[in-house]
Amino acid sequence: MLLSVLREVLDYKYKAPQILLSPWSFSFKFVLLISSVVFSITQQIIIAIAYVIALLSILLVLGLWRSTIYIITSILILHASMTLGALLLHGDLARVTRFTLVAASTLPVLVLIASTTKPSALKRMPILYLLSIVFNNVLREILDVVTVYRARGVEGLNYWLRVIIASITLSISRSSSLIDSLRSRGIEVEKEH
Amino acid sequence: MITVELINVWVYYGDKSVLKGISAKFTPGVHVILGRNGAGKTTLLRAIARLVEFRGEIIVMGKSIKGLKRRDLVKLVGYCWQNPYYGFIEATVRDEIRATLDTLRLPGNWEVVKLLVSEELMERDPFTLSGGEAKRVSMASILIADQPIWLLDDPFMFLDKSGVDSILRLVEYGRSRGKTIIATMHEVFYASLLKPDTYIILDQGVISSSGEWQSLSDDVLEKAGILPRGEICASICTSRGIRL
Ligand SMILES: Nc1ncnc2c1ncn2[C@@H]1O[C@H](COP(=O)(O)OP(=O)(O)O)[C@@H](O)[C@H]1O
Ligand SMILES: [Mg+2]
Numbered sequence: 001m002l003l004s005v006l007r008e009v010l011d012y013k014y015k016a017p018q019i020l021l022s023p024w025s026f027s028f029k030f031v032l033l034i035s036s037v038v039f040s041i042t043q044q045i046i047i048a049i050a051y052v053i054a055l056l057s058i059l060l061v062l063g064l065w066r067s068t069i070y071i072i073t074s075i076l077i078l079h080a081s082m083t084l085g086a087l088l089l090h091g092d093l094a095r096v097t098r099f100t101l102v103a104a105s106t107l108p109v110l111v112l113i114a115s116t117t118k119p120s121a122l123k124r125m126p127i128l129y130l131l132s133i134v135f136n137n138v139l140r141e142i143l144d145v146v147t148v149y150r151a152r153g154v155e156g157l158n159y160w161l162r163v164i165i166a167s168i169t170l171s172i173s174r175s176s177s178l179i180d181s182l183r184s185r186g187i188e189v190e191k192e193h
Numbered sequence: 194m195i196t197v198e199l200i201n202v203w204v205y206y207g208d209k210s211v212l213k214g215i216s217a218k219f220t221p222g223v224h225v226i227l228g229r230n231g232a233g234k235t236t237l238l239r240a241i242a243r244l245v246e247f248r249g250e251i252i253v254m255g256k257s258i259k260g261l262k263r264r265d266l267v268k269l270v271g272y273c274w275q276n277p278y279y280g281f282i283e284a285t286v287r288d289e290i291r292a293t294l295d296t297l298r299l300p301g302n303w304e305v306v307k308l309l310v311s312e313e314l315m316e317r318d319p320f321t322l323s324g325g326e327a328k329r330v331s332m333a334s335i336l337i338a339d340q341p342i343w344l345l346d347d348p349f350m351f352l353d354k355s356g357v358d359s360i361l362r363l364v365e366y367g368r369s370r371g372k373t374i375i376a377t378m379h380e381v382f383y384a385s386l387l388k389p390d391t392y393i394i395l396d397q398g399v400i401s402s403s404g405e406w407q408s409l410s411d412d413v414l415e416k417a418g419i420l421p422r423g424e425i426c427a428s429i430c431t432s433r434g435i436r437l
Contacts, residue, residue, distance in 0.1 A: 013284050014318060118284040120292070133282045140320045141278075174279060180244050181280030184335055185293040186267035 001070065003146055006139055008066045012115035016062070023121040026113075033109045040101035048101045055108040067111045075104045130189050133178055138171045145170070195220055196373040197241060197342055202249035204236050211236045212247070213398040219373050219391075221341075223364060225384040225406075226377045228395035229418035234377035235275055237395065238344040241375070242272035253342060264297060271340035275347045277331035281319040286310065289319050290334045302339035308363045309333040324351030329359060336363075343367055345376040349383045361386055381414055382426040385435055394419070 019025060036055070040048045059068045079100040086096045119136065122129040145166045149159055182189050197219040204212040211233050228234050240247045243258050243266060251258045253269050261269075274280050283289040290310070294301040309329040314322065319330055328351045336343060348360050364387055367374050378384055384392070393403040396417045402409075411421035422430075430436075 011318075118288065120283055120288050120295075123295070136284075137279075137281065137320075177274070177276070177279035178282065180239070180272075180274060181282060183244060183263060184242060184267065184272045184274070184280075185282075186264040186296045188263045 001066075003143060005066045005070045007143060008064060009111060009115040010136070010139060010143075012062075012064060013118060016116045020062075020112075020116040021118060021121075026117055026121050029109065029113050029117070033106060033113070036105040036109050037102055040105040041098060045097060045101070048105065052101065052104045052108070055105060059108050059111060062112075064111065064115060067115070068108075071104070071107045071111065075100060075107070078103060126187075126189060130175075130178070130182070133182075134171060134175050137174055137178060138167065141170050141174065142167050196254055197375070198250075198252040199237075199241070200250040200252070202237075202240055202247050202251060204233075204240055204245050204247045211398050212240065214249070215398075215400060217393060217400065217403070219375060221371045221373050222390040223368055223374045223376070223387050224391045224393070225387060225389045226375065226393045226395055227379065227381060227384060227414070227417070227419055228377075229379055232379075232395040232417075233398045234379075234395055235346055238272060238346050238375065238377060241342075241344055242266075242270050244272065267293075267340070268297060268299070268338060269340055270342045270344060271335045271338060272344045273332045273335050273346060273348065275350060277324075277327035277351070278320065280331055281327075284318060285315070286317050286319055286322070286330050287315045289330060290337055293334060293338050297338055299338055301337045303337065304366070305336045305339070305363065306333045308366060309336075309359055325353050325356040328352060329356060332360075332363070341372055343372050343374045345374065347378055348376050349378060349380070357383075357386070379419060381409075381419055381422050382429070385422070385426070385430050386433070388435065 013021065036051075039051055043051070056068050056071065059065075059071075079096070082096045082099065083093065085091065086093050114135075117132065119129060119132045122132050142163065146163060149162055154162060179189055195218050197217075199215050199217045202212055202215040203210060215237065226234050226237060236245060239245045241251055241253070241258070243251075243261075243263075253261075253266075256269075258266055258270075281289060283292055290306060293299075310326075310333045314326060314330065319327065322330060328348075332345070332348065348364075349357055352360065364374055364376075376384075376387060376389075389406045391404065392406050392409050394401050394413060394417045401417055402413045414421045
């Protein structure tokens with residue numbers, strides 16, 4: 001499930017409406033992200049919930065239905081487990097709800113950003129630029145690695161452990177090739193020795 | 194005119210020395226660096242592109258590369274890395290090719306792109322390209338800046354016949370425009386196709402032999418762990434009118 005969500009997010013750039021891809025829309029999405037946090041903390045719960053539903057509907061309308069389902073399920077699981085914890089430990093239920101709301105309102109925006117931002121839109125922010133490139137590269141390779149594990153019949157816990165280990169080694173080894181590639185284009189990303 | 198000069202260049206990875214006192218001079222034309230896997234070919238090119246720390250001196254177009262700003266160095270030296278997939282940074286082939294130009298604020302030489310990448314590929318995601326397409330796109334994304342020095346790390350990797358032909362056209366184009374082209378590989382057959390002017394054989398970080406391409410003997414190749422020019426190679430080359 002998680003992997004097909006990742007694939008959906010990675011491939012969305014190629015069919016997204018042009019307006020969402022433009023560099024200036026990134027600032028808009030960024031403002032949306034900040035306001036999500038503020039909104040879900042300060043507004044009445046019912047309004048905050050309506051806001052979350054509105055955001056999720058946007059994702060659905062855009063065609064990102066796998067991600068939408070994924071967000072809803074993970075939020076429900078998060079909320080249920082935190083509520084259970086709060087009940088057992090006599091914690092503050094209102095806080096749990098607020099926390100869930102923050103997560104529920106920022107996740108759709110993060111998905112929107114991840115699925116509609118081309119690296120070139122971030123060029124003026126070197127750190128974000130590099131992060132988005134590494135993110136993009138490593139995710140794609142993990143999807144390949146996963147196919148190989150599946151083909152070899154690796155399953156269960158062992159499968160997930162291997163995927164996690166591969167992700168870590170890949171991000172470390174790939175970031176040095178990526179730094180080479182950026183430098184070869186005249187983009188200096190870390191101080192030279 | 195000497196365009197690239199290495200003077201006693203040493204490269205270490207940790208305690209291990211990978212290049213051990215390399216000295217060499219290159220002029221405009223085509224030069225191949227041959228050597229078995231792990232001989233240090235990639236490291237040598239990365240040193241010229243100042244992507245690894247090295248001891249000694251490397252002079253490009255009369256300037257020590259140690260003193261150059263990255264952007265100025267990149268305008269002189271075009272380094273095309275070995276595995277294309279490890280270097281893609283953009284979401285479409287067009288953006289990938291434009292990336293260097295945007296950074297260097299250059300108009301770019303689109304002739305190079307035409308030789309390597311067909312128009313249909315332009316809106317594709319670089320990661321979905323086949324090996325050969327990826328290799329060509331990654332080379333185009335660097336050489337579009339029209340540097341006088343081209344470093345091609347294993348340019349034939351992944352390529353089929355049409356890919357090989359496009360690299361040969363590229364190299365011919367570069368030669369006719371006075372570029373200094375340094376290409377690494379471990380197959381003497383591919384090297385022959387490039388009609389090089391000179392060769393260097395690298396073995397365990399030292400130059401075990403070098404000279405005019407015509408003077409390269411099978412003996413020397415075999416000693417360095419490279420397949421010599423066999424019958425098959427000879428017949429393919431002869432049919433292309435290339436003298437071995
Ligand atoms: N980043 C690195 N760290 C440690 N060792 C390396 C690194 N890169 C290459 N090497 C080692 O340096 C030697 C030369 O590598 P390389 O220049 O890639 O060889 P070639 O391109 O001729 O196959 C090899 O033994 C390789 O394992
Ligand atoms: Mg190599």
